[in-house]
Amino acid sequence: MTERSSADLDFLLRNAVESLPEGGLGRKLGAGQPLRVKFGIDPTAPDVHLGHAVPLAKLREFQDLGHLVVLIIGDYTARVGDPSGRSVIRPQLDPAEIDRNAETYRRQAFKVLDPERTELRLNSEWLEMAMEDLFRLARTATVAQLLERDDFARRYSGGEPISVLELLYPLLQGYDSVAVRADVELGGTDQTFNLLLGREVQTAYGVASQAILTMPILPGIDGVRRMSKSLDNYVGVDEPPAEIFGKLMRVPDDAMGLYYDLLLGGPPDPAASPVVQKRRLAHDLTARFHGPEAADAAEARFDRLHVAREAPAEIEEASLPDQNPVHLPALIGDRFGLSRAQARRLLAQGGVRLDGAVLGADELDLPASRLEGAVLQLGKRRFVRLRAPGGVARAAS
């Protein structure tokens, strides 16, 4: 191995979990040719979040070292649903929705990746195959092999259903590697089985088998469970700056180190206090997706809301309904996407403020004159400025 490839290897492995087979990645780097580095995402949800950003950041490192990324949008595998780490069968997705998601994924992925060194593929290109071809693929692994995967094993022994289709998923992913002639495939640690099976499938098809590289799983903003849309503990790369900043500030201190390591590429400044460390994390990641100015503005907004406890400078406006008095539960429910019963409960608990003053549980109907131009606040961070019906704000007198 050359000196350069050895340095590259150390750099790439510094925050990864493992690379298999032993020494495989080093040998491939040592050959001195640009590698085809594969990464697949299934467009099952419309948003790319920071959990995806971890492998994407690693792919970017490969690109910066001169390698080519093959980004596979799993438009076809999304119809199957990767069962990795899941305990239940996934719901079937509508193909039109998958296509919409795929488009969003593509756009969001390029917030991190270098388009010049990315080959973008849809796996429907090759997975829409004849039954006979599927037979060939299905012969490359046995049921016993597939059941070795820990989540399958757990579900099977726990008496939970596993569909044959799910069993097929790792093979389809493996076939992707055959189709794109992957030299390396990247994934989270939960993907280890699938990535390794890709090697077997490649061998069965007579192409060179890939090296695999696994990255740690990023915990969600609850700090415990993996970041995922369905657990609602995610930070989407497409979210508004204030949301990204605010959500990152809610990450528990314990999880902060991982966020730094996996997303910012290094540890936090040990001399800084935890709150400063967290502010930097929130700021830098907001800046990554929205630019430094937006990040500064998000931080300023955060200070107003949570330190000074004031309404933010910019508040969304909403027209009052054309009625007098105004029924508050309906107004709150409509504006913030709650049921009216939920709105009533929030009122009863002192969670609703009008121009900073708590509204009481008995204040269900207020004269429109009290509401026009006022700021309605829900909890600590939801605000709306109320305007007269018809869309034109009446000058407050």
Added chain:
RNA sequence: GGGGGGAUGUCCGAGUGGUUAAAGGAGACGGGCUGUAAACCCGUUGGCUAUGCCUACGCAGGUUCGAAUCCUGCUCCCCCCA
């Protein structure tokens, strides 16, 4: 094909005729504390302009004054045998 077990609110899970909008837990949300968080404490957690009404325990019927609970059919899931 035969036999057995199961399906409850966002999730897990108790409940085998009435006091059940359904115990308990998790999650979420609101309040307190704080560093913005975690931990901790308190509260809320089907809908509805609401001393009431509506909807809800896989689906459809039935028994009963009354059904998540009993009966019939159906759908789906798990296990064992073949």
